[in-house]
Amino acid sequence: MENLQMLLSGFGTVFTPMNLGVCLLGAILGLIVGAMPGIGSLAGCALLLPLTYKFDPTAAIIMLGALYYSNMYGGAFSAILLNIPGDSPAVMTALDGYPMAKKGQPGQALMTANFSSCIGGFIGMIILTFTGPALANVGLKFGPAEMAALMIMALTSIGWLLGDDPIKGTITTLLGFLLAAIGMDTLSGSPRFNFGNIYLMGGISFVPFVIGTVGFSQVIGLMVDRYKETELPKDKLTLRGSMLTGHQFRRLLPVAIRSGFLGTFVGVLPGSGATTAAFLGYAAQKGFKSEEPLGTGAVEGIAACEAANNAAAAGSFAPLLALGIPGSGTGAVLLGGLMMWGLNPGPLLFTNSPDFAWGLIASLFIANVIALAIALGVIPFIVKILAVPVKYMIPAITVICFVGAYSTSNSMYGVVIMVIFGIVGYLFNKAHIPLAPMLLSFVLAPIFESNLRKAFIMSQGSVSIFFSSTLSCVFLGITLLLILAPTIKKIVRKVKASKTQA
Amino acid sequence: MKKYLALLLALAMMLTLLTACGDDSSSEDGTFTPSDTITWYCTSSPGGGSDIFSRKITDIITVNDWANGQTFVVDNKTDGSGEVGRLTVATTKAGDQADHTLLTFNSGDLMPMCQNTDNRVENFTPIAIMAVDKQLLFKGEDTPYATFEDVLAAVESGTAVTVGGSKGDDIATYEALMAELGFSETQMPYITYDGTGDAITALLGGHVDLLISKPAAASEYVEAGMIEAILALSNERYTGNLADAPTLSEVADGKYENVEVPVWRGVVGPGDMSDEAAAYWSEVLRQVSESEAWQTEYLETNMLISNYMDLASTQEYMAQYQADYLASIGKDK
Structure with a gap:
């Protein structure tokens, strides 16, 4: 109860016209920057951080919170409307979001994303409020062995995304692994698979890679099929046409709540972040009933990953505030922002400056509501993008792809990567090879590799380290169940069938 | 005929050189004043330690107007784990551009550079060391x-x-x-x-x-x-x-000797930077290191030890550090 009281006093600090105005400004800017592919929340926050210097500390922090939050909202916009994920967690959103927009429900898809984000965010924050520093301690229990086991489980669940042809899916999954291996070996610090190329020494950057495989490949597809007109029903692109039906809302609610809890938990873990959360949220949804199959534009699919993604963002504040450890790159930028104000986020923050810590949590709540309001406000206008004829869309998306790829590292390297993988992506699409498994293994493989190797260094090469902790045993057990599930189902069915026959 | 042509070309080249020097206020009295936007390369991403270091210095210079009113652009070149940015600076051609290019260069940059590439400190003009850490x-x-x-x-x-x-x-x-x-x-x-x-x-x-x-x-x-x-x-x-x-x-x-490997944060320019420009930047960075803002907002916050070194000491120090490091990884020849 004490925590709740502190939170309320936090709200007291935040509610001034000035602070709310700043929050609004942060939310609008964050949304715009977040919606631009390639910029994403990390660079977005870093770019807009200097803006906050103009305000007093409380207002600045509120603005940062709003920026961070609305950035996460913005990422979904381009994923759903253009199939270009604005940042890495949005890869999952695009899986169902884009098909749903194609079905003529772009407004509903965006609303699903935003409502689920909001619900997920709230769940994360509520958990953060009540458990506070204690939540951070859960994350500490995760050492290399536990993380490696969790990643094995996550990688196994890629199996759900393989599509109709498991062999093709497995090949792309492994291709993702190979591509992720290029660059600096994080443990020894020496370059590998760079073939003497200085650019490859830094590896393949994720953002141009995604923009290419998912976004630019589609531009190529559009150009090839430019004479095949697919008209969208125009009446769907109005405000009323964008509204979620009560039935759709009832579909997203339980999913978002469930995913919110899962996402918060994943966000607390060291070095896993929002992408892993979004993916696990989506994968977990595969285990539950969805009205339409996932991947064909199901409300449940969008809700599952968006809620998990935003809950993870809130969850990552637990180690940030309680221990001063940023869970992600964006967290590190926020940490830098906090330190500019002479605050030392760390184990003493809650004791030394409780006003500030709770003010920040309170401002996250407000930022969440304001970001939702703004996002909902722009939906009716932004969906009009889809009414733009293909001949104008092709050059526009091309420009977005190039700018996004260039801005990752301010160099043509990103553009080259983007174009190459755009072509690869197009060919894969033609051959009906699924791309999502490749993107996911690309994200998860480095986390898996570094933790696996750390675990083996610690145990001096002995496998026993994976069985010595309860947590990793649980994850490995679940993995085993996942693998055996289809076989068990089949056996149970056979036994039942034979019984009924007998 | 060929001779005349060569002469003509040489003349033309001298002329361009002269005019170039005319634009650049560096030549006449042997001093240098910035006349263009300064690009400050930083080989790590925004928000990291090197980035904060670069931005703090450029902020202090801008606030105090120590660079003839010119603007600084901090360019985060993270390609190839930073090697691309370092190579870009090392190969910047002599002239205005070289005199207006600076790079944040730390011991943590020198080590992977020496280990993984053929780029060496000799390709840069070491300008200053600003702080050390242990x-x-x-x-x-x-x-x-x-x-x-x-x-x-x-x-x-x-x-x-x-x-x-x-x-x-x-x-x-x-x-x-x-x-x-x-x-x-x-x-x-x-x-x-x-x-x-x-x-x-x-x-x-x-x-x-x-x-x-x-x-x-x-x-x-x-x-x-x-x-x-x-x-x-x-x-x-x-x-x-x-x-x-x-x-x-x-x-x-x-039974053992003390172990101390100083971790330093420094600034370098392209190898082709003019001596005048190097002297100018060294002086500006000395002013920065003595400023109140640097002492309280950077050194104290990051618990660093102030250790400003002038041109000559920086050059000697970085060369020695590189020699020691190369010897330690068995790449000295």
Whole structure:
């Protein structure tokens, strides 16, 4: 109860016209920057951080919170409307979001994303409020062995995304692994698979890679099929046409709540972040009933990953505030922002400056509501993008792809990567090879590799380290169940069938 | 005919050179004044240590108008783990551009550059060293060893003691420590984390036995009583809440020498930068290092030791550091 009281006093600090105005400004800017592919929340926050210097500390922090939050909202916009994920967690959103927009429900898809984000965010924050520093301690229990086991489980669940042809899916999954291996070996610090190329020494950057495989490949597809007109029903692109039906809302609610809890938990873990959360949220949804199959534009699919993604963002504040450890790159930028104000986020923050810590949590709540309001406000206008004829869309998306790829590292390297993988992506699409498994293994493989190797260094090469902790045993057990599930189902069915026959 | 043509070309070239010098206010009285936007390269991403360093310096210069009213653009060149940015600066051609290009260059940049590429300090004009830092070894609540002597005893009796640290310069210090102690990497394995924050998390969670870290990153946790310094990797003890940590020569009855690998933050320009420009930037950075803002907002916040070096000392220092490092990885020839 004490925590709740502190939170309320936090709200007291935040509610001034000035602070709310700043929050609004942060939310609008964050949304715009977040919606631009390639910029994403990390660079977005870093770019807009200097803006906050103009305000007093409380207002600045509120603005940062709003920026961070609305950035996460913005990422979904381009994923759903253009199939270009604005940042890495949005890869999952695009899986169902884009098909749903194609079905003529772009407004509903965006609303699903935003409502689920909001619900997920709230769940994360509520958990953060009540458990506070204690939540951070859960994350500490995760050492290399536990993380490696969790990643094995996550990688196994890629199996759900393989599509109709498991062999093709497995090949792309492994291709993702190979591509992720290029660059600096994080443990020894020496370059590998760079073939003497200085650019490859830094590896393949994720953002141009995604923009290419998912976004630019589609531009190529559009150009090839430019004479095949697919008209969208125009009446769907109005405000009323964008509204979620009560039935759709009832579909997203339980999913978002469930995913919110899962996402918060994943966000607390060291070095896993929002992408892993979004993916696990989506994968977990595969285990539950969805009205339409996932991947064909199901409300449940969008809700599952968006809620998990935003809950993870809130969850990552637990180690940030309680221990001063940023869970992600964006967290590190926020940490830098906090330190500019002479605050030392760390184990003493809650004791030394409780006003500030709770003010920040309170401002996250407000930022969440304001970001939702703004996002909902722009939906009716932004969906009009889809009414733009293909001949104008092709050059526009091309420009977005190039700018996004260039801005990752301010160099043509990103553009080259983007174009190459755009072509690869197009060919894969033609051959009906699924791309999502490749993107996911690309994200998860480095986390898996570094933790696996750390675990083996610690145990001096002995496998026993994976069985010595309860947590990793649980994850490995679940993995085993996942693998055996289809076989068990089949056996149970056979036994039942034979019984009924007998 | 050919001769005349060559002469004509040479003349034309001299003319362009002269006019170029005319634009650039550097030549006439042998001094240099910035006449264009200055590009400040930083080979790590926005928000990181090098980025904050670069932006703080450029902020101070801009606020005090020490660069003839010219603007600074901090360019984060992160391609190829920073090697692309370093190569870009190293190969910048002489002239206005070279005189208006600066690069944040730290010991943590020099080491991978020497290890993985053929780029060397000689391709740059070292301008200044601004600050140095050192490391300590810390233990956490779950660490079964009370003192560093206990650690030594455990390793000698065959127990592996794991050390966590960041992927940057902490590794060089760890290697120097191993060389002094005569331990192999299996006796005291090093676990590389992406950053010190991650390594601290691992120590707090009891996943590594010891942590190697600079004082600033660990300070808060020492204050909160969550970790404790057990060995200072420097020639003398620290002060404040780190004062209890002995140096290596103090433990084990003076069996070992102290281990100290200074981690420095510096600034370099392209190898082709003119001497006038190098002198100018060196002077500007001296002003920065003496400014109030630098002392309180940068050095104190990051618990760094101010260590401004002028042109000559910086050049000598960086060259010596590189020679020592190359020798340590067996690349000296």
